[in-house]
Amino acid sequence: MEHDFVRWLSSHLPSSRRLRPGIGDDAALVALDTPQVVATADLLIEGVHFLSAKHTPSQIGYKALAVNLSDLAAMAAQPRGALVSLALPRGADPRLGQQIIEGMLPLTERWDCPLVGGDTNTGPGPLVVAVTALGEPSSRGVVLRSGAQPGDVLCVTGPLGGSLAGKHLDFTPRVSEALALHAAFSLHAMLDISDGLALDLHRMAVASGVGALLYATAIPLTPAAHQSAAASGRTALDHALADGEDFELLFALPPEEAARLQPGVFPQAYPVGVITAEPGLWLEDADGVKQPLQPMGYEHQ
Amino acid sequence: MEHDFVRWLSSHLPSSRRLRPGIGDDAALVALDTPQVVATADLLIEGVHFLSAKHTPSQIGYKALAVNLSDLAAMAAQPRGALVSLALPRGADPRLGQQIIEGMLPLTERWDCPLVGGDTNTGPGPLVVAVTALGEPSSRGVVLRSGAQPGDVLCVTGPLGGSLAGKHLDFTPRVSEALALHAAFSLHAMLDISDGLALDLHRMAVASGVGALLYATAIPLTPAAHQSAAASGRTALDHALADGEDFELLFALPPEEAARLQPGVFPQAYPVGVITAEPGLWLEDADGVKQPLQPMGYEHQ
Known part of the structure; x- marks a missing residue:
């Protein structure tokens, strides 16, 4: 339910960094300029993609969103929003979720790509950060990896x-x-x-x-x-x-x-x-x- | 990179259950009828939302997608696609990922909601299944939770x-x-x-x-x-x-x-x-x- 996530975000971020409030209800509604959406998901796991002992929550959050924006860029898609699902380790610093989100804000602000939804959970395992980024093609459409031609x-x-x-x-x-x-x-x-x-x-x-x-x-x-x-x-x-x-x-x-x-x-x-x-x-x-x-x-x- | 995920899906599912191949490149391209997308994310963790000792991978996969489709339903949105990110436990049955996905197929087929992308990873922790479902409003728009009026x-x-x-x-x-x-x-x-x-x-x-x-x-x-x-x-x-x-x-x-x-x-x-x-x-x-x-x-x- 995106409503809960957006409420959680609002209560944990400093007011100066409040996110543009999209319509966060049972799901998020994102307006586009074209009837096409470009979507990409990446999931990062503590001990595989990052080390909490070495990397700050803010760095982890930044990277988790950045890799998804890189996939949108690879399609020449304009970012429009992202959803962030967290599996937080039991016993972790209660600010961990907030710090991860804060690491994403330079990216959301730079490309006007608000966090429109997500899901925060606490569990027995290591930190998992799962991001889905949504974008849209420009009027020229997307660029695929499959169009290279001899002589290019x-x-x-x-x-x-x-x-x-x-x-x-x-x-x-x-x-x-x-x-x-x-x-x-x-x-x-x-x-x-x-x-x-x-x-x-x-x-x-x-x-x-x-x-x-x-x-x-x-x-x-x-x-x-x-x-x-x-x-x-x-x-x-x-x-x-x-x-x-x-x-x-x-x-x-x-x-x-x-x-x-x-x-x-x-x-x-x-x-x-x-x-x-x-x-x-x-x-x-x-x-x-x-x-x-x-x-x-x-x-x- | 959705290309890898779609390739992984294709190689792991029986040919009779192959998914409708969307454009899965660095990201997935999903066609809509309207320039709006409805998106919702839910993340399920072993030991919190399900128990692998009690629930089959297929049941876990079914539930992980179903809870997201329920959020789309709550907005009266038509499902259009889903992205599935998995954190698979090291040492698990190598068919685990495939079995989770297979559990989702009755839902993807019933509502023509293909798995357009995702990310599979193996890590040290318990099973995590993170799904993002994408839908779109009908011509009448979405239904929010905030519109109830006295007398309704x-x-x-x-x-x-x-x-x-x-x-x-x-x-x-x-x-x-x-x-x-x-x-x-x-x-x-x-x-x-x-x-x-x-x-x-x-x-x-x-x-x-x-x-x-x-x-x-x-x-x-x-x-x-x-x-x-x-x-x-x-x-x-x-x-x-x-x-x-x-x-x-x-x-x-x-x-x-x-x-x-x-x-x-x-x-x-x-x-x-x-x-x-x-x-x-x-x-x-x-x-x-x-x-x-x-x-x-x-x-x-």
């Missing part, structure tokens, strides 16, 4: 690698970039890089019935990718290809469209490769040597 | 009480009844009785700024209410008033509309009382004696 240029919205060193907790979901790209360019395919560039590119290629060639020297690397490399003995490029939770967007667009992307101008885009007609992934090094690229990355169970 | 007749869609003896696991959410009632009658207010008639009526009355009088002899009682009374020493009426999880609808409509309800004809409705201008709940016994009615029932934390 592949781009990413930011540097990759080493996210587990910290970025995975406070990344900015690329909602604004997705909407700006979709409004200004003809995007053929898009997804968010949640499990590593190589694996997520593999998914796009398979869904589109194509292959892809990445240029090793073109892939932008984070400082964390270099630091991870120093610690792991692998290369920073390996970390960019195989680390999960970058939450940058990977998108494919025709070359004439890609030519209009301007370096350093919002929405930022880094060309990293091209789509090929022949299935399979390849990586071309600085010397022009091509090697098969294994679709390695974080595999969900 | 209060009705319920079925007998009440003793649900925990079994019905709470296999109840039919009153989706069809809600849609039929909303199409044929001018409903002022509606909610589903999840926490007992007295407490849920209290909620409707407070939301509407009114009071209510119930006629004790008019409240339909289940056989389970009588059985519970024999065991508890309380009356069957007490069980109807205070037991939770009946999941019948409670609705208020003007007397001239209520007069058109026909006993025994779908959508079945039992008049149980009237809305009063004066706040407060009252119960009138067979001798016409009125007593204040305490809004007792199952209180969520």
Whole structure:
């Protein structure tokens, strides 16, 4: 019953952070501009996706909503609302639920994506945060992962690698970039890089019935990718290809469209490769040597 | 990422039960007839809402979706899709997730409410099933709990009480009844009785700024209410008033509309009382004696 959740929220948040009161009754009513809704759900578990000993409730809440907004961004959908269901551990700090919600507020406020409903429960197990985000397509519709075509240029919205060193907790979901790209360019395919560039590119290629060639020297690397490399003995490029939770967007667009992307101008885009007609992934090094690229990355169970 | 979930579903369900493939990409795209979505989330925890030792995975899955469809029914919304997030215990039967989903299929098929997305995870804790159901208003809009007016007749869609003896696991959410009632009658207010008639009526009355009088002899009682009374020493009426999880609808409509309800004809409705201008709940016994009615029932934390 969303009514109880909205009432709980209202009583636990400081008045300056009160949520825009949607119609929260037995269910929430969310107004859209189009008769289509885009919906995505992710569930995070203590001990699997985060560690309460290491991560604050606010960080956990932020991440739980951010991963869902990243999925909306991957479809170029405008966020419209979210529902938050919590399984709180018995004996936890009574402010835990409130602190988790507070961590979400920078996101709800930035993209006008109110928490319209949810469910709070206390149980015997570890903390579980289950979020469903609702969005809607723009007038240009959604962007799927399955539309990449041979000759398309592949781009990413930011540097990759080493996210587990910290970025995975406070990344900015690329909602604004997705909407700006979709409004200004003809995007053929898009997804968010949640499990590593190589694996997520593999998914796009398979869904589109194509292959892809990445240029090793073109892939932008984070400082964390270099630091991870120093610690792991692998290369920073390996970390960019195989680390999960970058939450940058990977998108494919025709070359004439890609030519209009301007370096350093919002929405930022880094060309990293091209789509090929022949299935399979390849990586071309600085010397022009091509090697098969294994679709390695974080595999969900 | 809904793509993975839909793929997981496809590979785990018998082909005869394959789900209607919505567009499951990074997020699910659900088509509506109107630019409004009704959304509701409920999360069930092993040891709190069900017991794996006593309840089958199929029963747990059925209930997890049914409670959400009941919330859509309470708004007179047409179900359009659901998202299912699971936290599966490590070491559980590998078929557990599939069995939970299979329990939902009678509901998804009956109301053409496909599972459009979700997230499956394995963790250290007890089983958690988090469902979000999506629906949409009919052309007459939704029905809120806040619209009851003095003089309205209060009705319920079925007998009440003793649900925990079994019905709470296999109840039919009153989706069809809600849609039929909303199409044929001018409903002022509606909610589903999840926490007992007295407490849920209290909620409707407070939301509407009114009071209510119930006629004790008019409240339909289940056989389970009588059985519970024999065991508890309380009356069957007490069980109807205070037991939770009946999941019948409670609705208020003007007397001239209520007069058109026909006993025994779908959508079945039992008049149980009237809305009063004066706040407060009252119960009138067979001798016409009125007593204040305490809004007792199952209180969520």
